[in-house]
Amino acid sequence: MRNHPSEGVFRWVRDERGTPSPPNLSEGDSQRRELRFGAKALVTNDDGVLLVRERHDDGSPFWTLPGGGVESGESLTECLTREIDEEIRCRASVGKRIGRCVYRHTSRPATTVYAVFDATLESEPEPNPSERIFDHAWLKPAELMSTTLEPVERFIERSVAETDGEPWRRHRATR
DSSP states (O other): OOSSTTTTOOEEEEEOSOOOOOTTSOTTOOEEEEEEEEEEEEOEETTEEEEEEEEOTTSOEEEEOSEEEOOTTOOHHHHHHHHHHHHHOOOEEEEEEEEEEEEEOSSSSEEEEEEEEEEEESSOOOOOGGGTOOEEEEEOGGGOOTTBOHHHHHHHHHHSOOSTTOGGGTTOOOO
């Protein structure tokens, strides 16, 4: 069963923003961007929110929520379960969808719309370098790394609201 009618579908959209055009496009022309879909997990515990460290194509590191792109014929929850298993070698219980996060890639002409789900891990994360995951950290929203992807940082700030002075407890999960 699919969670969204466009799930697993890739399409090209015109980018009307004022971003620099690639060399083969003249100034003023719009760049065509691939529109992708994926799923991310908001996993929390007493230590904070789980973030994973990846690398951009140019090798620069960044922090993000675990998860990734939908493969053809895969539901969003199937995608997230697979991605968590691949990236941090954990089984996970995927809960309800709690929002979305839109990431405009800088290394290629693509934008990914991620559905974000509450999730609980059944074991400790073990980063998988073969999946380009090099580290993980449990961070409180006020302690996010400067290299956290901006849309992820905004999502965490919006979603993990202050509750009794402990902002990470709104979507609290056990390890």
